[in-house]
Amino acid sequence: MSSSLWRARKADLIWKDWGEELRVVYDVASGDTHALDRLSSEVVDLLQEGSLTGQQLVSRLARGLRVPPFDLMRQVEDLLPRLDRLGLIDPVS
Amino acid sequence: MKFGDLSLAERIRCFRRGTAWRTGPYVVHARVPIRFAARHLAWLYQDFEVLPHEVIPDAEISVRVAGFAWRRVSIFSDGAVRYRRVARQQLVPLLEWTMNLSVFHRPTQNLLIHAAVVEKAGEAVLLPGEAGSGKSTLCAALVHRGWRLLSDEVAVIRPSDGYLLPVPRPVSLKEGAIEALREFAPTACLGPVWPRTAKGRVAHVLPPTASVQRMDEPAGPAWIVFPQFRPGAGCQLEPLGKADTLLHCAGNAFNYSVLGRQGFKTLAAVIDICSGYELVFDDLEAAVRTLESLHGRRDAGLAVSGGAWS
Structure with a gap:
C-alpha cells in the first residue's frame, strides 16, 4: 500500500445518517450530494480529523470496525482514488 | 366569485381580454384572444376564483396573433416569446x-x-x-378514489415545517394514459384530446372542486413513491432506503442545488418522516390498491409533528 498522505478536501460537509448501510453527505462547497457506504464514510470522517496515510487509515479503521487490517487493505486502496474523484479527499503533495 | 359563477360567454370574454386566478401560492394571469382556447381554459379553471385586475401576477401568459393565419400565433410568458407558429391542436397543451x-x-x-x-x-x-413514469396517470386515478389533488407536476415543500403546499392544476394525460383513466374512472371529467402535440396525444383532467377549494390547506408528507409504468411487469412495491430516496428526490428537484444547504436540510428532514418505495406497475387498479394499502402500514410516530421540525 502506498505511503501517500491523504486529507479530506473540505471541512464543510453535512452528514445524514439513518442507521442504514448508506450515509448521505452533502458537500456545501460543490453542492454535490453523495451516498457513501459505512467504510467510505468512516474514511472521510477520519480524514476530516487530520491527514493520514493509507496504512494509518487501515490500522485505525481495523481498530474501529474490529476487523483484521489485512481484510481492509485492498478495499481502502480502491476506495481512496474513488473518494478523490468525488472531490471529498485528495492526496497531500 | 368563481369563473364557474359567470355565464359561459362572460367566462370566455374574461380569458380573451385577460384574467387572473390563484393556484396555491401563485397568481397567474392569462390573456388568450382565441375563442376555442379561451373556452377551454374557462372550463378547466371553472372552480377557481376570479381575481381583481389590480392583483400583481407571479406569471403572465399571453397569446398573440399577428394576422389571421394560424402560423402567426405565438405564446408569451412574462413578456418573452416561448412558442412561435403554434398549431391549433397544440395551443391549449402549450x-x-x-x-x-x-x-x-x-x-x-x-x-x-x-x-x-x-x-x-x-x-x-x-x-x-420523469415524463412517462406514470405519475400523472396514477395521480389522476388516486384523485378519482377520493384522494385530494395537491399537484400533478410539482411538490412544493415549505422549508419551515416540511409541509406540502397545494398547487391544484389540471392533470395532463398523454397517449395511452387517456384511455387508461377513462377505463379506470368512466365519470372522470376529461377534456378534448389534442392530437399531434410535441408529447403525442394530450388531454386534461379537470381538477376536482374540493381540491381547488382546499388549496390553502397544506399537507404533511408521509410517503415518497417512485412510480414506473412497465407493461407486463405486474405490480410490485419495494421499500427504498432513506439515502436512495433522498438521492432520487434530489435528482428530481428543480431547485435543490440553488437552495444549497437549506435544500439539503429540507429534503433530509422530509425523508426523516417519510417512507420511500419504488412502485413498478402495469395496471392502474392494482397500483391504486397497493398505494391505498400504505395507509394501513403507516408506522406510529412518523407523523410530521414527530419529525425534524417538532
Missing part, C-alpha cells in the same frame, strides 16, 4: 405547459420536486418521476 414553466421556474425558498402529490386523511404521498 398554454398549460407554459403556465407550469412560468409558475414553477420562479425563484423561491420552497423546495420544488418534479412530482405529483395527493393526500388522504392528512397524509400526502409524493410521486416523483
Whole structure:
C-alpha cells in the first residue's frame, strides 16, 4: 500500500445518517450530494480529523470496525482514488 | 366569485381580454384572444376564483396573433416569446405547459420536486418521476378514489415545517394514459384530446372542486413513491432506503442545488418522516390498491409533528 498522505478536501460537509448501510453527505462547497457506504464514510470522517496515510487509515479503521487490517487493505486502496474523484479527499503533495 | 359563477360567454370574454386566478401560492394571469382556447381554459379553471385586475401576477401568459393565419400565433410568458407558429391542436397543451414553466421556474425558498402529490386523511404521498413514469396517470386515478389533488407536476415543500403546499392544476394525460383513466374512472371529467402535440396525444383532467377549494390547506408528507409504468411487469412495491430516496428526490428537484444547504436540510428532514418505495406497475387498479394499502402500514410516530421540525 502506498505511503501517500491523504486529507479530506473540505471541512464543510453535512452528514445524514439513518442507521442504514448508506450515509448521505452533502458537500456545501460543490453542492454535490453523495451516498457513501459505512467504510467510505468512516474514511472521510477520519480524514476530516487530520491527514493520514493509507496504512494509518487501515490500522485505525481495523481498530474501529474490529476487523483484521489485512481484510481492509485492498478495499481502502480502491476506495481512496474513488473518494478523490468525488472531490471529498485528495492526496497531500 | 368563481369563473364557474359567470355565464359561459362572460367566462370566455374574461380569458380573451385577460384574467387572473390563484393556484396555491401563485397568481397567474392569462390573456388568450382565441375563442376555442379561451373556452377551454374557462372550463378547466371553472372552480377557481376570479381575481381583481389590480392583483400583481407571479406569471403572465399571453397569446398573440399577428394576422389571421394560424402560423402567426405565438405564446408569451412574462413578456418573452416561448412558442412561435403554434398549431391549433397544440395551443391549449402549450398554454398549460407554459403556465407550469412560468409558475414553477420562479425563484423561491420552497423546495420544488418534479412530482405529483395527493393526500388522504392528512397524509400526502409524493410521486416523483420523469415524463412517462406514470405519475400523472396514477395521480389522476388516486384523485378519482377520493384522494385530494395537491399537484400533478410539482411538490412544493415549505422549508419551515416540511409541509406540502397545494398547487391544484389540471392533470395532463398523454397517449395511452387517456384511455387508461377513462377505463379506470368512466365519470372522470376529461377534456378534448389534442392530437399531434410535441408529447403525442394530450388531454386534461379537470381538477376536482374540493381540491381547488382546499388549496390553502397544506399537507404533511408521509410517503415518497417512485412510480414506473412497465407493461407486463405486474405490480410490485419495494421499500427504498432513506439515502436512495433522498438521492432520487434530489435528482428530481428543480431547485435543490440553488437552495444549497437549506435544500439539503429540507429534503433530509422530509425523508426523516417519510417512507420511500419504488412502485413498478402495469395496471392502474392494482397500483391504486397497493398505494391505498400504505395507509394501513403507516408506522406510529412518523407523523410530521414527530419529525425534524417538532
